[in-house]
Amino acid sequence: MFKLENVSKIFKVGTFGGKELIAVDNINFSIDDGEIIALIGESGSGKTTIGKMILRLIDVSSGKIIFKGKDISRYKNDKLKQYYRRVQGVFQDPFSSINPIFKADRIFESVREEFISGISKIEWNKKVENTLLRVGLNPEHILNKYPHQLSGGQLQRFLIARALLLNIEFLIADEVISMLDASTRIDVLNLLGKLRESGLSILFITHDLSLGYYISDRSVILYKGRIAEMGATQKIYHHPMHPYTKMLLASVPQINQEWDRDVILVEDGGQWNEGGCVYFDRCMNPEKDQQCEYQPPELIEVEPGHFVSCWHI
């Protein structure tokens, strides 16, 4: 369904755009129909930038984003609007995603105005009701309310419903549950799983490994704008090969699994080696060498579907 080819994003920073910040560096991966891919990374990994590029909220600096055979990375205006009938997004902060001074329903109205203007009122109301039920919300309790009268979990489902009104084929979920309470997170997560079962593909962007494990079929581990490791979720989590993936799995707090107190990890000091492997400064692989320092490793398929970018595995 989606294929990202050599996608990069370079930001100009500093006064008069003197310096360059490479947020995403030559990313290549694909997303199939009916699967949930977890895009996993910490701050600075580029995961949100990739999501926004796929949604065309940010321009691609170079490379192609191919959706069902067509390169959408430079779409504008009408073509872009058609694209939005099939691809939508939901973001992290439900209270920031809805204009607080209007009623929450207004976001549905906007969708109707822009995309489905010909529809009759009765048909529309029915469509809204059905979609709300589909995401597990009770129309009576939800309609005609202001955002601050609803909870974060309800609003996120509201926002997912908005995307579903368009019969989309692909949804980008960017940290959609990180601001929700623990007891409502799982409901939204389960909803995403249910939607996948009905054919929707989802790009699930998160920093939380356990969520990725729970819901995704494949995972892409990002570090400083490059792919460290990629493949079937279970394979990666149980047999990680990239030093960064291993470090992530060792430092994530898990219930009923105590940390190895002897393992001391190198923390992110903010600098990174741009000439070679981006993980060089923090890498604890005993075989780390000059090649790592000066040559950026390529993404190699070590077993079917499992890719790693490291010189020494």
Next chain:
Amino acid sequence: MSLSVENLTVYYQTLQGQVKALEDASFTLADGEIMGLAGESGCGKTTLGFSLIYLTDQMRYIKGKVRLNGKVVPIWDNRKMDKFRYQDISIIPQYAMSAMNPTKKIGKMVKDLVQSRGLDYSEIEQEFIRRVRLVKLSEDILKMYPIELSGGMKQRMVMVISTLLNPELLIADEITSALDVSTQKAIAEMLVDFRNRKFLNSMIVITHDISILYQIADSIMVMYAGQLSEKGPRDAIINSPKHPYTKLLISSLPKIGIKYQEEKLTGIPGKPPLLLKPPVGCRFRDRCPLSYSKCKEVPPFVEVEKGHFVGCWKAVEENV
């Protein structure tokens, strides 16, 4: 016994009335105990943490007694509390690391802080530098501005500064939430290390992330809508919780090893009550699968096993 809290009740004054944020909290902390305080947003954990050290303008002390090593702590009087703050009770508030004055060098900030407490900086300087080295930072950091430090470095500095005078009780409010995963581990382990080296006596770690608590806490206390649900040793709370809320909460946490297709986790339907006019009795009863008529009375927080307290009629019944 290090800390003892009895019937602590604190409300917030708002234009529409009083928000009953913390109701009748009673618990104890032993010497050297690290207690994790967990709960969802609005449960009152930050209120509890703050009421032990500083009442903000909107907070109203209603009733309750707090004792530190047997001595009564006058939490209702902000001025009398000045004596206790920083020396006996210290806090690392949420966002502490972004609250540092950007125009002061770190060293100057610490000096000013210490001197404002009426102490002589030169007496403490040596110990301070020793501790800075202990957390793997160099002395040079004192000459830097906050903006030059990474998140992890700032959080470490905040920890050293808050515990400089070896407080009896440290309250840490969401200190790992904004950090990267590897830094989180380092900071959390450092907290335990500080306790082991006796830089502080007992600690309350406030967070919504129970898995971090599993790693560092001796005991865990769970709160819901201003009431205490359960408190007990770490393993008991995680593996054999007795309160329905705790049970539902723990079972809704995704862990590596659980896949949606194999085992669907469930959340807790509904949402927490508004605390302006909270329901009478147990505030969880509207969402609780086990609630019955008795729940309209506030359940007492009783010890059902050694060191394990529950505030639930059903749980107490089942244990008798």
Next chain:
Amino acid sequence: MTSKGNVKSEVLFFAFRNWKVLVGSCVILIFLLLAIIGPSLTENEPLGFVYPLGSSEPSSEFWLGTTMFGQDVFSQFTNGLRATFYVGVLGGGIGTIIGLLVGFISGYRGGIVDEVLNIFTNIILVIPGFAVLLIIAAYLEVRSLTTESIFIGLTEWAWVARAVRAQTFSLKSREFVDLAKLNGMKPWKIIFREIAPNMLSYLVMTFILQFGGAILKAATLDFIGLGPTEGISLGMMMQQAVNWGALQLGDWWWFIPPGLAIMMIVGGLYMMNIGLDEVFNPKLREM
């Protein structure tokens, strides 16, 4: 949050309880009323010579007395009020609108458009607007009230543009703007449907300040003799009063009413503004 549920009604609730807003708006309303119905309360033309004996104190025939030339001060006063409100609305309005447009475009587009507009705005900001007005006014031989208002508006918009640009910048990165883009909405629609409503409180307060500022500028111009070449305004009344020795002669009814009126109108506007700031910003409200 409030059980009334609605931001609009919450704002109105507080607005009507804030004494600054109430007092300020009452003052304005009174003067506005005077401006609207005042001129029809007397048959005398403001510049007509109706009293052959020159100046006279307020009496039952001439409520505010007469000028040195025998003109009806009350007629001048109420007509002058009309002129004052006219300048406020037109001049303030033009300043606000230009500032909004420049600010929105600059803040939303960013990039080179923003840089160019920003430089332009900063230049206007730095040039002493009043000096420009003086020069323009001095050059024009015939000046109407409308021309005066337009020029005042053209020199007043820069600080509005700056502030609107800053707010647009910060609102533009909020997620509801992203969602609007995902609806395929055109930029202008996004600005006016999503961004501007969030700044409504600021826009209201800005217009009030522009209104007051325009009145003051006009009054000052008029006072030094560079006002409209026809008609009457409060500033012109004061100018004539001073020029013809009203101060020395003690004809207080000629120069005090216009001066007092301007002070009270502008003061009332500013008081409303301070009150509105408290209304819109919950943190400033007294508990």
